[in-house]
Amino acid sequence: xxxxGIENLPYGVFSGDDGTRRIGVxxxxxVVDLSPLGGLFAASTLNPLLAAGPPAWxxxxxxxxxxxxxxSSATPLDQVRLHLPFEVADYTDFYSSEQHALNAxxxxxxxxxxxxxxxxxxxxxxxxxxxxxxxxxxxxxxPSGQLADxxxxxxxxxxxxxEVGFVVGVPGRRVPTTGFADHVFGVVLLNDxxxxxxxxxxxxxxxxxxxxxFATSIxxxxxxxxxxxxxxxxxxxxxxxxxxxxxxxxFDLRLTVDWNDTRVSSPPFAGMYWTAAQQLAHLTSNGASxxxxxxxxxxxxxxxxxxxxxxxxxxxxxGAEPVKLADGTTRGFLLDGDRVTIGGTAIGAAGVEIGxxxxxxxxxxxxx
Amino acid sequence: xxxxGIENLPYGVFSGDDGTRRIGVxxxxxVVDLSPLGGLFAASTLNPLLAAGPPAWxxxxxxxxxxxxxxSSATPLDQVRLHLPFEVADYTDFYSSEQHALNAxxxxxxxxxxxxxxxxxxxxxxxxxxxxxxxxxxxxxxPSGQLADxxxxxxxxxxxxxEVGFVVGVPGRRVPTTGFADHVFGVVLLNDxxxxxxxxxxxxxxxxxxxxxFATSIxxxxxxxxxxxxxxxxxxxxxxxxxxxxxxxxFDLRLTVDWNDTRVSSPPFAGMYWTAAQQLAHLTSNGASxxxxxxxxxxxxxxxxxxxxxxxxxxxxxGAEPVKLADGTTRGFLLDGDRVTIGGTAIGAAGVEIGxxxxxxxxxxxxx
Numbered sequence: 001x002x003x004x005g006i007e008n009l010p011y012g013v014f015s016g017d018d019g020t021r022r023i024g025v026x027x028x029x030x031v032v033d034l035s036p037l038g039g040l041f042a043a044s045t046l047n048p049l050l051a052a053g054p055p056a057w058x059x060x061x062x063x064x065x066x067x068x069x070x071x072s073s074a075t076p077l078d079q080v081r082l083h084l085p086f087e088v089a090d091y092t093d094f095y096s097s098e099q100h101a102l103n104a105x106x107x108x109x110x111x112x113x114x115x116x117x118x119x120x121x122x123x124x125x126x127x128x129x130x131x132x133x134x135x136x137x138x139x140x141x142x143p144s145g146q147l148a149d150x151x152x153x154x155x156x157x158x159x160x161x162x163e164v165g166f167v168v169g170v171p172g173r174r175v176p177t178t179g180f181a182d183h184v185f186g187v188v189l190l191n192d193x194x195x196x197x198x199x200x201x202x203x204x205x206x207x208x209x210x211x212x213x214f215a216t217s218i219x220x221x222x223x224x225x226x227x228x229x230x231x232x233x234x235x236x237x238x239x240x241x242x243x244x245x246x247x248x249x250x251f252d253l254r255l256t257v258d259w260n261d262t263r264v265s266s267p268p269f270a271g272m273y274w275t276a277a278q279q280l281a282h283l284t285s286n287g288a289s290x291x292x293x294x295x296x297x298x299x300x301x302x303x304x305x306x307x308x309x310x311x312x313x314x315x316x317x318x319g320a321e322p323v324k325l326a327d328g329t330t331r332g333f334l335l336d337g338d339r340v341t342i343g344g345t346a347i348g349a350a351g352v353e354i355g356x357x358x359x360x361x362x363x364x365x366x367x368x
Numbered sequence: 369x370x371x372x373g374i375e376n377l378p379y380g381v382f383s384g385d386d387g388t389r390r391i392g393v394x395x396x397x398x399v400v401d402l403s404p405l406g407g408l409f410a411a412s413t414l415n416p417l418l419a420a421g422p423p424a425w426x427x428x429x430x431x432x433x434x435x436x437x438x439x440s441s442a443t444p445l446d447q448v449r450l451h452l453p454f455e456v457a458d459y460t461d462f463y464s465s466e467q468h469a470l471n472a473x474x475x476x477x478x479x480x481x482x483x484x485x486x487x488x489x490x491x492x493x494x495x496x497x498x499x500x501x502x503x504x505x506x507x508x509x510x511p512s513g514q515l516a517d518x519x520x521x522x523x524x525x526x527x528x529x530x531e532v533g534f535v536v537g538v539p540g541r542r543v544p545t546t547g548f549a550d551h552v553f554g555v556v557l558l559n560d561x562x563x564x565x566x567x568x569x570x571x572x573x574x575x576x577x578x579x580x581x582f583a584t585s586i587x588x589x590x591x592x593x594x595x596x597x598x599x600x601x602x603x604x605x606x607x608x609x610x611x612x613x614x615x616x617x618x619f620d621l622r623l624t625v626d627w628n629d630t631r632v633s634s635p636p637f638a639g640m641y642w643t644a645a646q647q648l649a650h651l652t653s654n655g656a657s658x659x660x661x662x663x664x665x666x667x668x669x670x671x672x673x674x675x676x677x678x679x680x681x682x683x684x685x686x687g688a689e690p691v692k693l694a695d696g697t698t699r700g701f702l703l704d705g706d707r708v709t710i711g712g713t714a715i716g717a718a719g720v721e722i723g724x725x726x727x728x729x730x731x732x733x734x735x736x
Contacts, residue, residue, distance in 0.1 A: 090499050095574060109573070116572045122514050126574040127495040127581070131458050131657050143654035146490050152609045174736055198654065204484045205477070206463060206494040207575020210654040213495070241520045286511035286566065286578040287736055289499050368542055368655055 002028045003355030006068050007348050009061065010186070010221035010357060011046055014080040021083055023049070025064045026221050026357070030074025037063055046086040046222060050169035050185050051292040057169070057185060061226055082220035084135040085188075086167060089293040091133055091216065092283060093163070093192060094125040096274035100302035103314040108200065120238060123274035123282050125296075128192075129213040133295065135220050136359040142336060143214040144368040145198035154366035155195035157319065158334040161300040162257050162267050162310035162342045165190035166276045167222055168294035175284045177248040180277035181225055183290065189219040189255070189342050189359045190297045196313055196333070218295070219342075221357035228253075229349045233275045240278065243285050248277025251346065253356065255301055257310065258341040262325040267301040267310040269344075336365045370396045371723030374436050375716050377429065378554070378589035378725060379414055382448040389451055391417070393432045394589050394725070398442025405431055414454040414590060418537035418553050419660040425537070425553060429594055450588035452503040453556075454535060457661040459501055459584065460651060461531070461560060462493040464642035468670035471682040476568065488606060491642035491650050493664075496560075497581035501663065503588050504727040510704060510734040511582040513566035522734035523563035525687065526702040529668040530625050530635050530678035530710045533558035534644045535590055536662035543652045545616040548645035549593055551658065557587040557623070557710050557727045558665045564681055564701070586663070587710075589725035596621075597717045601643045608646065611653050616645025619714065621724065623669055625678065626709040630693040635669040635678040637712075704733045 004010070009025040014033075016022075021044035024031040034041040040049040040060060049060055095101055098115070101124075106113045118124065144154045169185035192212060199211025230249030240247070253269035274282075276298065284290055300310040309315050312333055316322050319332030334340070344356035372378070377393040382401075384390075389412035392399040402409040408417040408428060417428055463469055466483070469492075474481045486492060512522045537553035560580060567579025598617030608615070621637035642650075644666065652658055668678040677683050680701055684690050687700030702708070712724035 090497055105573075117517055118514070118569050118572070121517060122570060124570065124574055125577055127497055127577070129458055129495055129656055130498070131659050131662070141655050145654050146486070146609065149485055149489060150606075152611065195654070201486050202490060202492065203573065203575070204486070205571065205575070206492055207571070207573070209493055209495070210650070210656070213651075213656040214654040238518075241514065243520065282578070283581075285736060286513050286563070286582040287509050288497055288578070288581040291499050294499070368653060 001352065003345060003353060004028050006065060007350035007352050008223065008227050008354040009064050009068065010223040011085065012220045012222065013045060013083045013085045015083065016075065016080055025068065027068055027074045030076050031080055032068055032072050032074045034064055034067065037067070047293050050086060050167065053170050054182060057224060057226065061224060082135060084133070085220060085222050087293050088130045088133045088295050089291040091128045091130045092125055092296040093128050093299065094123050094274065094279050094297060095299040096123050096272050096279065097299055097302045097310070098273045099304055100300040100310060100314065103302060103309065107313060107318045123279045125279065125283070126207045128216060132213055133216045133218060136217055136361070138217060138361065139364045140193055140215045140217070140361040141364045142366040143195050143198065143210065144366050145195065145210050146201050147197040148201055155197055156333065157196035158363065159194045159196050159312045160340050161192035161194055162255050163190040163192055163297045163300055164253055164269055165218055165295050165297045168290045169292060171289060171291050173284055173287055173289045175280050175290065177244065177246055177277040177281045180248050180280055183280065184225060184276065186222040186224040187356065188222055189344050189356055191217040191340065191342055191359050191361060192297060193217065193361070217359050217361045219357040219359040223356055227348050227354060229347050231270060234271060234273065236273065244278045244281055248275045250275055253344050253346045256343045259331065260325055260339055261327070264315060264323055265307055265309055267308050268303045269298070269301050271303055272298055272301065334363050336363050338363050369720065371713060371721060372396050374433060375718035375720050376591065376595050376722040377432050377436065378591040379453065380588045380590065381413060381451045381453045383451065384443065384448055393436065395436055395442045398444050399448055400436055400440050400442045402432055402435065405435065415661050418454060418535065421538050422550060425592060425594065429592060450503060452501070453588060453590050455661050456498045456501045456663050457659040459496045459498045460493055460664040461496050461667065462491050462642065462647050462665060463667040464491050464640050464647065465667055465670045466641045467672055468668040468678060468682065471670060471677065475681060475686045491647045493647065493651070494575045496584060500581055501584045501586060504585055504729070506585060506729065507732045508561055508583045508585070508729040509732045511563050511566065511578070512734050512736040513563065513578050514569050515565040516569055523565055524701065525564035526731065527562045527564050527680045528708050529560035529562055530623050531558040531560055531665040531668055532621055532637055533586055533663050533665045536658045537660060539657060539659050541652055541655055541657045543648050543658070545612065545614055545645040545649045548616050548648055552593060552644065552648065554590040554592040555724065556590055557712050557724055559585040559708065559710050559727050559729060560665060561585065561729070585727050585729045587725040587727040591724055595716050595722060597715050599638060602639060602641065604641065612646045612649055616643045618643055621712050621714045623710060623712045627699065628693055628707055629695065632683060632691055633675055633677055635676050636671045637666070637669050639671055640666055640669065702731050704731050706731050
């Protein structure tokens with residue numbers, strides 16, 4: 001059974017030989033063109049659909065389902081080009097896996113390895129660079145920068161972060177956790193490429209900047225929330241402040257990380273401490289607005305096992321414990337030419353397993 | 369002599385009774401409508417003009433100058449509404465005043481009060497929230513948030529940061545410092561409103577987030593670089609890496625900060641350690657792109673004197689040394705109803721003093 005059957009139907013933007021960008025849904029290993037339906041589908045990005053809100057989202061999904069049920073032909077994916085599915089407004093990144101935060105603290109701040117005092121009180125996050133959010137398969141050039149005091153050069157500790165991104169449709173301020181599904185359209189897989197050496201030298205006291213801003217890759221398919229089955233979120237201790245309650249749904253998304261041809265990790269999203277509804281409520285709790293096309297990411301998804309971590313920093317313990325790939329070579333961090341694919345599946349709302357697409361990137365040598 | 373004579377002519381977007389947004393230049397206390405000229409002026413934001421690049425900028429300025437020289441009538445500013453002059457793509461904020469960084473370190477991190485080891489090596493910065501960049505006179509609602517462990521409420525330490533913002537016109541990657549004027553169109557005054565209690569609780573390890581994202585105000589007038597006279601930038605020790613050299617121009621911008629009816633500070637921009645050209649070169653040194661409408665800010669402008677600091681954190685030494693206002697009341701941080709205006713002047717390219725406009729905001733009580 002296909003992970004991209006009629007129960008899934010994630011949306012994307014594709015073009016064929018004429019270069020015109022069209023909206024479609026993925027079906028099996030092909031894409032069904034929805035642009036002939038007109039209306040919200042007669043656009044070159046998903047933004048008009050995102051802005052239209054839940055009743056329109058339900059109607060669009062019903063239309064897409066009817067088109068597929070009627071047996072519309074799908075164009076094979078190898079005959080189309082996939083584009084960034086929406087124009088990104090603000091991009092925000094959280095840090096909501098307790099295991100990742102603990103691992104990162106142990107590795108990067110061994111003199112004070114625990115969680116920050118605020119970590120269990122609020123979903124810590126920061127703003128990232130919207131300009132460099134790119135679609136899967138966009139090559140990633142190794143960044144150069146200041147790697148240590150007095151040292152400028154190509155990053156020697158180039159890493160990934162396997163995350164889930166949430167795509168905001170309807171603008172809002174002070175969105176309660178119960179308003180999550182009124183504002184968020186769907187999910188993508190996201191790779192927050194990270195140059196650990198650049199990041200380590202620059203991040204005090206204002207946080208990551210050039211260590212992250214060179215590229216953030218997302219999957220070309222936006223899986224609508226309607227296709228996903230919510231699950232209970234993990235318990236939280238201490239109980240969060242009122243504005244973060246109720247916690248809202250969790251999601252049983254099962255990620256995979258492939259380093260070249262080797263599956264090196266399978267991060268479980270279900271264990272994330274802070275929910276996407278809490279992240280959105282927190283993000284807007286100070287009166288800040290969200291807009292159509294805002295993208296906010298979960299933070300690196302790491303489970304308790306070494307084979308469940310979402311970064312190579314953790315997988316190789318900052319390079320000290322290299323991993324062996326299927327071809328017999330070993331890795332601490334990314335080499336030029338390496339390719340990383342983050343994939344994922346979920347049990348969908350219809351009770352069958354569905355695919356979340358994948359986000360891939362290949363490292364090109366530094367030129368800067 | 370007017371600060372807004374023919375030597376200045378900053379651009380803005382205004383509307384009259386019919387609500388239509390038009391591009392104009394400020395002349396004296398009025399605005400001259402440029403929309404009848406058509407072309408790049410026939411838009412509702414400055415973005416098309418920003419994107420057009422230096423030759424078009426020079427031509428536009430020549431056109432505007434000719435219109436003003438011909439005696440076109442100006443509509444009084446009290447008869448128009450001023451709007452955000454351009455659509456903000458990515459917003460980035462730096463931290464490039466040594467005096468401010470030293471003061472902030474002493475106040476906020478007394479256990480390790482010096483500059484971070486990277487501070488003199490690179491212009492430290494972070495990404496902010498584009499959605500909440502607002503035009504002068506937009507009311508600023510006091511944000512609520514987590515002020516300390518277990519405490520949620522309205523910020524009690526609401527502050528300003530007096531800064532200069534640089535508006536990017538032409539997209540680019542790896543912009544050398546010598547390319548500054550090929551990409552940057554002009555400057556605005558900027559107030560990076562900051563809730564110090566929210567910021568202090570949240571900022572480790574990923575930097576400021578909700579303590580800043582509720583509002584960032586900019587002046588309605590973009591002063592083109594062509595109107596400003598460059599000056600030599602201050603010396604830097606140690607000498608920066610090659611990608612940050614030559615340092616590019618400094619600017620002798622003289623800021624003022626009025627708290628209600630009292631001038632509390634006059635921050636001198638000329639002393640900023642890192643130049644705007646270095647900030648842009650650093651921002652793009654990792655391969656990250658800048659786009660039309662990107663806004664990057666200098667960081668709080670603070671000089672060595674207590675009457676030259678760009679934040680109330682420094683002015684009142686975190687509230688410990690309140691300032692007395694002209695009405696006899698005292699302040700540590702902002703009270704509801706308080707109004708702050710950041711103004712500025714410069715010696716222009718024509719050798720006469722020109723105005724940089726002003727950015728004002730009034731604090732409304734918290735509702736969240």
